[in-house]
Amino acid sequence: MERSDIIIIGGGPGGYEIAAKLADKGMKVTLIERDRLGGTCLNRGCIPTKCLCATADAALNARTSSALGIDVNGVSVNYERARARMHEVVDGMRNGVQQMLSKVHVINGTASINADGSVQIGSVQLSADKVLIATGSAPARLPIPGAEYAATSDELLQEDLPLPSRITIIGGGVIGVEFASIYAALGTDVTVLEYCKEILPQFDGDIAKRLRISLQSRGIKFVTGANVKSIASDRTVTYETRRGEASVEADMVLMATGRSPVLPDGLHEAGIELNNRGFIEVDERMCTTRPGFYAAGDVTGLCMLAHAASAQARLALCEDSDVDLNIIPSAVFCTPEAAMAGLTVADCERIGIECATARCNYAANGKAQAAGIASTGLVKLVYNPQTRMLLGAHVLGAHASDLVAEAVALMHGMVTIDELATDIVHAHPTLSELLPAAARNASI
Numbered sequence: 001m002e003r004s005d006i007i008i009i010g011g012g013p014g015g016y017e018i019a020a021k022l023a024d025k026g027m028k029v030t031l032i033e034r035d036r037l038g039g040t041c042l043n044r045g046c047i048p049t050k051c052l053c054a055t056a057d058a059a060l061n062a063r064t065s066s067a068l069g070i071d072v073n074g075v076s077v078n079y080e081r082a083r084a085r086m087h088e089v090v091d092g093m094r095n096g097v098q099q100m101l102s103k104v105h106v107i108n109g110t111a112s113i114n115a116d117g118s119v120q121i122g123s124v125q126l127s128a129d130k131v132l133i134a135t136g137s138a139p140a141r142l143p144i145p146g147a148e149y150a151a152t153s154d155e156l157l158q159e160d161l162p163l164p165s166r167i168t169i170i171g172g173g174v175i176g177v178e179f180a181s182i183y184a185a186l187g188t189d190v191t192v193l194e195y196c197k198e199i200l201p202q203f204d205g206d207i208a209k210r211l212r213i214s215l216q217s218r219g220i221k222f223v224t225g226a227n228v229k230s231i232a233s234d235r236t237v238t239y240e241t242r243r244g245e246a247s248v249e250a251d252m253v254l255m256a257t258g259r260s261p262v263l264p265d266g267l268h269e270a271g272i273e274l275n276n277r278g279f280i281e282v283d284e285r286m287c288t289t290r291p292g293f294y295a296a297g298d299v300t301g302l303c304m305l306a307h308a309a310s311a312q313a314r315l316a317l318c319e320d321s322d323v324d325l326n327i328i329p330s331a332v333f334c335t336p337e338a339a340m341a342g343l344t345v346a347d348c349e350r351i352g353i354e355c356a357t358a359r360c361n362y363a364a365n366g367k368a369q370a371a372g373i374a375s376t377g378l379v380k381l382v383y384n385p386q387t388r389m390l391l392g393a394h395v396l397g398a399h400a401s402d403l404v405a406e407a408v409a410l411m412h413g414m415v416t417i418d419e420l421a422t423d424i425v426h427a428h429p430t431l432s433e434l435l436p437a438a439a440r441n442a443s444i
Contacts, residue, residue, distance in 0.1 A: 004030040006317065007119050007128040009111045009264055012039020014134035014297030014309030016097055016104075018317055023103035030128070032121055034110040037097045038090075040136050040154075040298075041306040047093060048157045049178055051086035053333045056185035060335055067372055077186050079163040086157075113266035117292065120266075130292055132316060133272075133280060134309060137259035137298035142170065146231030150255035153179070164188055164252035168237045170228050171256035172199035174332050177211070179254055181334030184220045191248050193226040193239055200332065204344045204394040206380060211338050211396055214376045218335075223248075261299045277301055286316035303328055327411050331401035336376055339400035341408045342392030343382055356385040358417065360438035362397045366429040373398040379438045381407075381417060388416040399431055406435060417442045 006022055008015045011033030019031045036043050055077065062075045098106075109121040119126045139152035151161065153175050167183050169176045172194030184190045192199070199222065200208040212222055223246075226239040231253055238247045261279050273289040275281045279301030286294045294316035297309030308328050314321045331339040348355040362368040362377025377397025383390050393407030410420060421439035426432045 001118060001125045001127050002030075004028045004105070004126060004128040005130070006030070007126055007131045008032070008134060009119065009132065010039065010134035010136055010297070010299075011035075011037040011097075011106070012134060012136050012297065012309065013041050013306040014136070014313045015039070015132065016101060017310045018132070018296075018313040019104045020100045021314075022317060023101075028105070029103075030105045030107060030126060031101065032107045032109060032111040032119070034108070036094060037101070037106070038094050039306075042090060042093055042097065044154045044157050046306055048086045048090055049153075049182070050333060051089050052082060052182045053178065053335075055082040055085075056182045057335055060185050064372075077163075079186060083160070111264055113264055113270045113272070113293075115266070115269040117270060117290065130294065130317060132313060133264060133288070133293065133295040133299055134297045134313060135262045135264055135299050136309075137261050137304060139255065140258045140260045141255050142228060142257050144228060144230055146233070147255065149231045149233055149235060150253040152255055156254060161252070164250070166250040167191070167252045167254060168193065168235070168248050168250040169254045169256055170237065171254075171258070172196070172222065172224070173202075173256060173258070174200065174330070176254070176256035177215070177332055177334050179256065180220050181215060181218075184215070184218050185335065190219070191221040191223065191250070193228055193237065193248070194222065194224045195227060197225055199224065200338065202330075203332075203338060203340055204380060204392075205346065207338055207340070207378065207394045207396045210376060210378060211332075211334070211336070214336055214396075215334065259298060259304060261301065263299065275301070286312050305330060324412055327408055329401070329404045329408050331404065333401070336373075336397050337400035338396050339404040340392065340394045341404050342390070342411055344392055344394065345382060348382065348391065353391070354384060354386060355382050355391055356443060357382055358438050358440075358442035360434050360441060362431075362434065364437060365431060365434050367431050367433070368398070370429065371398070377434075379403065379434045381435075381438050381442070383417040383442060385443065388418050389414060390417055390420070393435075395434075397431075403431060403434060406432060410435075 005027040006029045008019050008031045019029050023029045062072045112120045141147045166189040169192045172192050180190045180192050198208050199212050225241050228239045230238045235250045235253050271290040273281045280295040282295050296312035298304045311323045315323045329341040358381045360379045362374045368374040380394040382392035390411045395403045417439045
């Protein structure tokens with residue numbers, strides 16, 4: 001039996017970053033990956049979609065540049081070339097991950113866990129003091145007739161599918177909204193069917209509503225409160241709302257209805273329990289129900305984001321880590337961007353925390369006006385009116401993901417909304433001034 005200090009199952013962000021870190025400290029680390037290094041984020045998620053987002057943004061900017069005094073005629077999109085660039089970026093970054101793991105023993109294969117706590121890959125048996133399970137997730141499909149006629153995000157990004165003239169997207173969460181924004185910018189007729197009463201149900205309601213209205217102005221059609229019933233072989237999707245049954249025709253259907261954990265075999269036999277949602281049960285330090293075994297990332301179901309997986313892995317395997325998993329930013333890279341961190345008003349009401357809000361529109365910001373990006377943007381801060389502590393930050397508009405990053409640092413540093421309003425100097429003219437401007441609108 002081969003022996004390591006640490007065994008990591010899964011080569012995504014929850015696995016490869018901590019593997020490289022621990023190997024640099026002199027530990028003997030074995031990383032097992034059954035597919036390609038980089039996980040969903042690099043190969044089938046964050047990075048390839050951001051490449052297509054860049055193409056979509058460039059097309060939108062070209063079409064609207066006349067407002068800034070630039071006339072561009074005959075804008076067209078070469079979808080094949082955009083996808084070729086996407087693959088080049090992904091391949092280059094995957095090579096970077098391989099170089100990062102130069103001190104790590106990397107095994108390509110499918111791992112299972114034995115009852116005695118050893119890890120099996122084919123005929124090879126491994127053991128270690130600590131094992132981290134970071135096997136990620138896969139797209140989920142609705143259990144409806146014709147589900148096989150819908151593509152998943154994996155298939156859209158990995159297979160050479162042509163640009164559709166019409167697409168129906170089932171699911172108005174982060175994945176569905178990003179693809180809706182991309183395809184609409186590339187000239188596709190887009191319809192989004194969302195089961196909840198509003199898109200992005202985990203986001204602040206004001207932000208989600210404003211985003212939907214903005215995307216509708218770009219021609220994207222949304223049907224909320226839609227219960228999808230079936231998909232026909234010709235890609236006609238039948239759904240039901242309060243108004244009755246209806247259908248929408250398309251050339252392609254995207255199923256963007258959440259993700260399911262990818263679980264290694266042998267968990268039950270090894271004493272590693274799942275929660276009632278089917279994800280691996282962990283405690284506050286990411287320990288599973290078997291001593292010496294940890295889990296991080298999508299497989300825990302706590303927060304299905306790449307940076308959350310990396311943070312959870314550090315918390316699990318670095319004894320000096322003090323990562324705050326309560327303040328994890330989330331961003332939707334549509335146009336305009338939406339981003340959040342911390343609590344929404346609905347969260348506060350649900351858990352019984354008193355809160356108030358302070359806002360500032362992009363229209364009040366000089367940089368936004370100068371850049372022509374002021375029309376839809378909003379910064380909304382949630383704070384405790386008694387302690388004045390920041391509880392959450394919610395942004396819609398250009399560079400929303402960057403603005404929320406500062407809010408994360410402020411919340412981690414326990415900065416009050418009054419200190420943000422008066423004591424922290426921001427450069428002028430910048431979009432960052434939106435944060436103190438919103439804070440100054442807080443009630444005293």
